[in-house]
Amino acid sequence: MDYSKILNNKILSVKPSGIRKFFDIASEMDNVISLSVGEPDFKTPWHVREAGISSLQMGKTWYTPNRGLTLLTEEISNYYNRRFNLKYDPKKQVIVTVGGSEAIDVAIRCIVGNGDEVIIPQPSFVCYEPLTIMAGATPVLVETKVENEFRLTPEELENAITDKTKLLILPYPNNPTGAIMEKKDLEAIAEVIKKHDIMVLSDEIYAELTYNNERHISIASIEGMQERTIIVNGFSKSYAMTGWRLGYTLAPEELVSQMLKLHQFCIMSAPTTAQYAAIEALRNGDEDIESMRKEYEMRKNYIVGSFEKLGLHCFVPKGAFYCFPCVKSTGLTSGDFCTKLIKDKHVAIVPGSAFGECGEGYVRVSYANSLKNIKEAMKRIGEFLTEIKDGN
Amino acid sequence: MNKLLKLLSENSNYTNSELALILNEPEDYIRAQIKEYEDKGIIKGYKAVVNWDKLEDTRVEAIIEVKVTPERETGFDKIAEEIMKFDEVKTVNLVAGSYDLSLVVTGNTMNDVASFVSRRLSPIANVISCQTNFILKNFKDGGVIMAETIEEEDARSYVL
Numbered sequence: 001m002d003y004s005k006i007l008n009n010k011i012l013s014v015k016p017s018g019i020r021k022f023f024d025i026a027s028e029m030d031n032v033i034s035l036s037v038g039e040p041d042f043k044t045p046w047h048v049r050e051a052g053i054s055s056l057q058m059g060k061t062w063y064t065p066n067r068g069l070t071l072l073t074e075e076i077s078n079y080y081n082r083r084f085n086l087k088y089d090p091k092k093q094v095i096v097t098v099g100g101s102e103a104i105d106v107a108i109r110c111i112v113g114n115g116d117e118v119i120i121p122q123p124s125f126v127c128y129e130p131l132t133i134m135a136g137a138t139p140v141l142v143e144t145k146v147e148n149e150f151r152l153t154p155e156e157l158e159n160a161i162t163d164k165t166k167l168l169i170l171p172y173p174n175n176p177t178g179a180i181m182e183k184k185d186l187e188a189i190a191e192v193i194k195k196h197d198i199m200v201l202s203d204e205i206y207a208e209l210t211y212n213n214e215r216h217i218s219i220a221s222i223e224g225m226q227e228r229t230i231i232v233n234g235f236s237k238s239y240a241m242t243g244w245r246l247g248y249t250l251a252p253e254e255l256v257s258q259m260l261k262l263h264q265f266c267i268m269s270a271p272t273t274a275q276y277a278a279i280e281a282l283r284n285g286d287e288d289i290e291s292m293r294k295e296y297e298m299r300k301n302y303i304v305g306s307f308e309k310l311g312l313h314c315f316v317p318k319g320a321f322y323c324f325p326c327v328k329s330t331g332l333t334s335g336d337f338c339t340k341l342i343k344d345k346h347v348a349i350v351p352g353s354a355f356g357e358c359g360e361g362y363v364r365v366s367y368a369n370s371l372k373n374i375k376e377a378m379k380r381i382g383e384f385l386t387e388i389k390d391g392n
Numbered sequence: 393m394n395k396l397l398k399l400l401s402e403n404s405n406y407t408n409s410e411l412a413l414i415l416n417e418p419e420d421y422i423r424a425q426i427k428e429y430e431d432k433g434i435i436k437g438y439k440a441v442v443n444w445d446k447l448e449d450t451r452v453e454a455i456i457e458v459k460v461t462p463e464r465e466t467g468f469d470k471i472a473e474e475i476m477k478f479d480e481v482k483t484v485n486l487v488a489g490s491y492d493l494s495l496v497v498t499g500n501t502m503n504d505v506a507s508f509v510s511r512r513l514s515p516i517a518n519v520i521s522c523q524t525n526f527i528l529k530n531f532k533d534g535g536v537i538m539a540e541t542i543e544e545e546d547a548r549s550y551v552l
Binding site: 034037039041294298299301302305306369371372375 | 395399403410413414415416546548549
């Protein structure tokens with residue numbers, strides 16, 4: 001059977017992740033230190049796990065309402081009010097989703113279709129482009145620049161907008177660069193967004209991980225922007241709950257009511273056990289967030305300083321748990337750099353090109369790992385740089 | 393908690409320059425802080441966490457629960473000081489509960505520990521009773537996991 005005739009052309013046009021092969025090399029090896037993983041090394045705090053266990057013991061094994069447990073949507077609403085000073089109606093403006101990823105997919109599919117354009121700043125997380133293609137719309141990629149600290153500038157945005165533009169993806173704090181958008185940056189792009197009457201999907205999954213006492217600011221809190229913003233967030237990064245698969249979206253009621261239909265037909269409801277655990281996380285987890293954040297901050301300081309000492313310039317990340325050093329000075333492409341590093345020194349990191357073509361020349365190094373492992377990895381990277389300099 | 397002391401208590405092997413990077417402070421500041429902590433007796437020493445089980449070492453350790461009669465003027469202090477002078481005694485804690493002093497005592501053989509208890513500890517005036525608990529296996533010591541069989545691998549998958 002010729003499956004290429006059967007399959008949807010759009011999925012055929014989506015490129016597989018270019019780093020699959022490279023991960024396969026790593027999984028065959030011993031003594032690998034992985035600074036490639038996009039998830040916390042911490043385990044979910046015990047009191048949160050306990051809440052999940054206890055819900056199972058009490059036999060809470062049924063579907064929840066489509067939009068999520070009422071207690072949970074209320075806690076999400078309280079949380080956004082408490083931490084980010086935004087008000088959302090728990091009954092009308094919140095949907096609990098299967099990770100932030102589902103929320104991104106549902107939002108894109110509900111907003112755009114054939115002929116529409118979606119602006120995607122890069123380097124950024126890998127899912128926006130394929131999901132836009134699957135929705136039938138056209139991705140318009142915008143390269144953010146290291147000299148602008150990888151922020152999206154109003155000029156870059158303005159240049160990318162056409163009369164087909166409907167949606168801007170705003171992925172900050174950013175994976176892989178660690179960039180953030182400060183209030184003044186958000187105000188500047190908000191003017192452009194309002195002028196052209198487009199929507200924003202603000203992916204705030206790393207909102208709790210910002211450094212130097214700087215709090216994340218949501219674009220929805222900029223004047224006139226809440227009605228134009230779909231917030232996506234989740235429990236994976238802030239509470240170390242990746243495996244629970246739980247996220248949520250906050251948006252105007254008119255959008256939520258439509259997104260809820262799609263969510264209902266493709267997902268039904270997010271995992272029940274995870275929802276009970278998440279209620280506990282939101283009620284009693286602020287201290288867990290803070291202690292993990294402090295730990296990441298120390299690792300960030302160490303890893304960025306170490307790269308500078310090794311002579312690889314590294315933009316100082318202000319959020320998330322990645323740093324994005326430039327490897328152009330080695331003369332290697334980022335793909336070759338990573339492949340050679342894993343083969344020679346058993347340290348796994350990810351080429352910047354995986355996050356958009358403009359990420360070429362950079363590598364993504366995750367510091368979601370213990371200081372002990374990071375120290376060892378940096379030692380090996382130091383040896384590696386000396387060896388490639390000497391032409392070995 | 394003080395971040396510098398926390399780091400050093402987890403791993404006293406960090407160099408000053410590493411600590412300076414981690415804490416984002418100048419190296420001179422780190423050096424001065426550590427010296428101050430040492431001078432004030434806040435940092436009392438540095439030592440390796442040794443997994444003695446890996447050596448063919450027959451050392452034994454016991455936790456000894458000691459009941460004593462406190463003295464009128466000095467309470468438990470003088471008795472504790474007397475006990476901690478013995479080289480065999482690694483740790484002395486005053487505890488609240490069904491006994492008073494908790495000791496960790498080491499010796500080359502079980503016999504050593506037993507004779508320490510009967511010949512040196514028990515005869516001390518004010519010691520009412522001693523209960524000796526021999527340690528069979530050390531799973532975790534000073535925050536470090538010693539039993540290697542349960543040390544966990546990084547089980548995270550390669551997901552972006």
